[in-house]
Amino acid sequence: MKTSVLINNYNYQTYVIDAIESVLNQSAQADEIIIVDDCSTDQSAQVLQDFLNSKSPILGDLGGTIPSNRSPNINLILKKKNEGQLAAFQDGFNAATGELIFFLDADDVYQETYIETVLNFYQNHPACDFLFTSSELFGNEERIATCYTHTRDLGYSKISTLYRRTWIGHRTSTLSMKRHVLEAIFPIPYLEDWRIRADDCVTYGTSIANAHKFYLNQPLVKYRVHGNNGYYGRLKTRSPEYFQQYEQAIERLFKFWIKKFNYSEDIDQFAGEEFRSIPHPTQQEFDTFQSIIRCTNLPKIRKGFMLVLAYLYFLRHRNPSECSPQRN
Known part of the structure; x- marks a missing residue:
């Protein structure tokens, strides 16, 4: 390389x-x-x-x-x-x-x-x-x-x-x-x-x-x-x-960048998939994605399903020893 x-x-x-x-x-x-x-x-x-x-x-x-x-x-x-x-x-x-x-x-x-x-x-x-x-x-x-x-x-x-x-x-x-x-x-x-x-x-x-x-x-x-x-x-x-x-x-x-990459306004509907790309998410990362999902313009049932999936993933994969990111 x-x-x-x-x-x-x-x-x-x-x-x-x-x-x-x-x-x-x-x-x-x-x-x-x-x-x-x-x-x-x-x-x-x-x-x-x-x-x-x-x-x-x-x-x-x-x-x-x-x-x-x-x-x-x-x-x-x-x-x-x-x-x-x-x-x-x-x-x-x-x-x-x-x-x-x-x-x-x-x-x-x-x-x-x-x-x-x-x-x-x-x-x-x-x-x-x-x-x-x-x-x-x-x-x-x-x-x-x-x-x-x-x-x-x-x-x-x-x-x-x-x-x-x-x-x-x-x-x-x-x-x-x-x-x-x-x-x-x-x-x-x-x-x-x-x-x-x-x-x-x-x-x-x-x-x-x-x-x-x-x-x-x-x-x-x-x-x-x-x-x-x-x-x-x-x-x-x-x-x-x-x-x-x-x-x-x-x-x-x-x-x-939004214009360059031609991102749609409803790209937040994929927030759950992005959250599950983190092998061992922190509490702060879960809170961030949970708030994004809650603010999507999706039907309540689908939004609730996404929140449940994210929560279950977090319970199974969370690593409580990880600290939150800091710009120090």
Whole structure:
């Protein structure tokens, strides 16, 4: 399975080489690294070109390769206009050729066995379209950030995301997915809406595109907390206007995908089937799907039958040791 790592950078000259080297030092090498510098105003472009020149000659002003059987091809994209994180994601994806796509923010690093472990997971779970892991915070804050207490098959989440905005994912650098799910959700036209937090587009979009999601409870990615993170640590400073704009951006995004995928207004009638795609649902997941079923415009008898089926499935398969998902 050919692998592509997409590194997005904006004004992280201090950290970006650490990110690249963490990919180069993997126990299982990626096939290619795509680095997108979003027209940084610091010395990132020069730092990146100097680094690549020390490895191999730069081919033109767009990229360079390391001619080695063990090393991945490296493609450096220097943008002439700053367009934000979503644009960087899409530019990197357009240049990538891998079947399996990894994301990495320029201020984060991979643990040495990350790619090898994730590749093995996909090989052992052929149904997996989208995988996210736990992470280890370092720098100004040190802790392990988990999403659930155990590795989980999370099933499908198209309906729960459309109707309840279920968020099934984690930080950008913990995400990997098969190429076809990104082909389904990209390109997204609302670049100004998503200068930061573009991982929300990937997380929501892959659910709406009906990706089968899994969570791996291993902290295989190190998330750097340094005080200038694009989103983390700034929540308290967000104004009411910011949250209003975010909600409007989400509405535009969801309407875009509903139209793109041609989803009908009564897609919620399949909520029961989606719920039963989760092998061991949590109480929160049951409550979410129960509320969706209750709000459908189906006849009362059919609605009641769906609720009974969901409840019986939950009683048989629930795993009370699983915690609810958290975006931490």
